Amino acid sequence: MEHPNPTIRVLVAKPGLDGHDRGAKIIARALRDAGMEVIYTGLQQTPQMIVEAALQEDVDVIGLSILSGAHMTLLPKVMHLLREQQLHNILVVAGGIISDEDALLLTAEHGVSAIFGPGSSTHDIVHYIRSHAGKPRE
């Protein structure tokens, strides 16, 4: 699919029940400063809400921040719903407290593109999104 929009649009969301979104807000701000349009949807998003918002906003990237430990339930569910809606070209990245084993499973088996753990620099995240967004991943 032709990439229609030179401006990268990113949905930043927090799936599940944890109530701490300082990290997500810092990321949103960093992406904004890198010239991207960030749709910030706030806390306590269900996978259905995230995928619906991504569809309506026609985003290139979804960034999910998850600290609750429920990532092995919520992230595969988001990926499944994206496939169901034929949104194959959206790049999905996640950040939060996610072990190396889980990260490997999420990227290798569920189609999450990258996991950024604690200590990741916003610079690296911006660079990763810039070089991967809007390209075919099928």
Place this chain on the structure above:
Amino acid sequence: MSNSDLIPRLRSGDRRALARAISLIETGGPTARALLAEAYPCAGTAHLIGITGPPGAGKSTLVTSLTQEWRRNGATVGVIAVDPSSPFTRGAVLGDRIRMQALSGDPGVFIRSMASRGRLGGLARATADAATLLDAAGFDLVLIETVGAGQSEVEIARTAHTTIVVEVPGLGDDVQSIKAGMLEIADIFVVNKADREGAEQVVGQLRTMLHLGRREPGAWEPPVVSAVATLGRGSSEIVAAAGAHRSHLRNAADRAASAQAHAERELSAALQELVLERLRGPLWSAMVDQLATRVRDPYSAAGMLIASLKGREPEKIT
């Protein structure tokens, strides 16, 4: 997804096609114009409602409670929520969806966030065209939430049929209500956060101001409605007032004249965009240089550029 059948697909309810078409319209250029050319004849049935007011007045929350009210009445609703782009990086954080969570999961609602992309006046360049797409997709209402607006972001009144101006208590004295600008464009005033101190004074000041103005016989008299958007209070009154305003527009004696005026503004905006786009080139750069060094003045430079348009082929858009 191919771009050629987006309009038939969005008209048949394909939300992915609608979302993609809005992105293409935002990008602009020949693809955008071809899409608009196809959608324009199918649009014209939706009621376009603008919602404007200062930052923090509760516009997004009001959009949510009004949408819920319209949904209870069986109408479908498209929402365009505009937030500002950074003038430095052109990036944006679009946060209006945070207050619209309650609308999630409803197939009769479609919400799109839009960055202003450098345009002042409270809207993005593509806002009106995106509203045309939502209209063509069959939404009964299209709500357009402007960026948090001050006193002169009045562009919304030229785009919407009905303009709702949201005020809140505690923003200033009663001289604010006799100034020109925002207050003149309201078809409906909403005093939100009406459970706070000072709300009654704001309502009173607005009503006084409205009675001071001269009004033609038969002209629309903007109602002033108190609301607490977080609780849904006032929504049914506002929805009823919007319906009454639309009936008023349909029956108004100057209806043809106002349709003409609207068409003239649309044509003027399209002409500016196309002419500017076609003139950007070597001569444009040369004229910019000559202006910057004061070798030439702006009007003669513009004259040179317009003269260069003559004899060019018109662009094909279908």
